[in-house]
Amino acid sequence: MKHSHLSAAIAAFAPVLFTCTATAGLFHLIDFGSDYRDPNTGIILLDDQFDAVFEQQGIRFSSPTENPIYWLGSDYGFQAAASSIVMGDPRTGENSTRPLRIDFLTPVSFASIQGIDGGGDVDTLTISAFSSDNTLLAIDSVTHTFGTRQTVSVFALDIDYILIEQSGVNHGVFLDNLSYIQVPAPSTLAIFTLCLATRRKR
Numbered sequence: 001m002k003h004s005h006l007s008a009a010i011a012a013f014a015p016v017l018f019t020c021t022a023t024a025g026l027f028h029l030i031d032f033g034s035d036y037r038d039p040n041t042g043i044i045l046l047d048d049q050f051d052a053v054f055e056q057q058g059i060r061f062s063s064p065t066e067n068p069i070y071w072l073g074s075d076y077g078f079q080a081a082a083s084s085i086v087m088g089d090p091r092t093g094e095n096s097t098r099p100l101r102i103d104f105l106t107p108v109s110f111a112s113i114q115g116i117d118g119g120g121d122v123d124t125l126t127i128s129a130f131s132s133d134n135t136l137l138a139i140d141s142v143t144h145t146f147g148t149r150q151t152v153s154v155f156a157l158d159i160d161y162i163l164i165e166q167s168g169v170n171h172g173v174f175l176d177n178l179s180y181i182q183v184p185a186p187s188t189l190a191i192f193t194l195c196l197a198t199r200r201k202r
Contacts, residue, residue, distance in 0.1 A: 028057060030178045032071060033083040043091060046071045058182060060103045063087065064163070067098050072174070080116050081174035088171060096172035097123075100164040107132075110181040111162050112153035115173035119147025123168030129154035130161050146173050158183060 030036065036053055037044070046061055046069040054060065061069055069085055076082040076090070088096030102111075115125040126141035137156035144150045154162065166172045 026181045026184055028180050032085055032176060042073045044071050058105045062101045064099045064101055084174040084176040086174045097166050097168055103161040107158040107160055107183045108180045109157060109183055110155045112151050112179045113164055113175055114149045114151050114177045115146050116149050117146035117173040119145040121168055123166055123173050125152050125173055126165045127152040127154050128163045129156050129159040131158055132160040
C-alpha cells in the first residue's frame with residue numbers, strides 16, 4: 001500500500017482509535033524523552049540495561065547488523081534530533097544507515113516511526129512489517145531531505161516485528177516517535193468492538 005493511501009486510511013480511522021484506546025489500552029507512543037530516561041544523561045547505548053524499561057512498553061530493540069543503538073539526550077547539540085535514537089555514533093560522525101529491528105511482545109496492527117535530519121542530502125527511510133513466520137505483511141517508504149519530520153507507517157493484522165531501514169549518501173537519519181497499536185486480548189477486543197459500534201451510531 002502506498003504511503004499516501006495508508007496515511008489516509010489511518011487518518012480516517014483515527015477518530016475511532018483515539019476515542020476507544022483509553023478503554024482498550026491499545027495505542028502507544030514512545031518519544032524517547034524524559035519518561036524513559038534522564039534527559040541530562042547525554043548519549044548512551046540502548047543496550048540490555050534498558051530491556052526492562054521497554055519490555056514494559058511491549059517492545060525490544062535490536063539491530064540485524066549487531067551494531068550499537070544510540071539514544072540521544074535532550075541536551076544533544078542538534079535540537080531537532082534531541083531525544084531520539086540513531087544507528088551510528090553521532091560523536092564520531094559514524095554512518096547511521098544501519099537497520100533497526102523492533103519486536104513486539106504482543107502483536108500489533110499498526111506501527112510508525114519518524115525520521116529527521118539536517119536536510120543537507122536526500123535519504124530514503126523504509127518500514128517493513130513481518131509476521132512471526134517472517135512473512136512480509138506491509139511496507140512503506142519515503143524519500144526526502146528530512147529537514148522536516150517524515151513518517152513511515154505500516155498497517156496489517158498480527159505484526160510481530162518491524163524492520164526500519166535507511167539509505168543515503170551521507171549519514172542517514174535520526175529516528176523518533178515510535179507509535180504502535182497492540183492487538184487486544186479477546187476480552188479487551190470485545191470492549192473495543194462495543195466502543196467502535198457506539199461510535200458508529202453517533
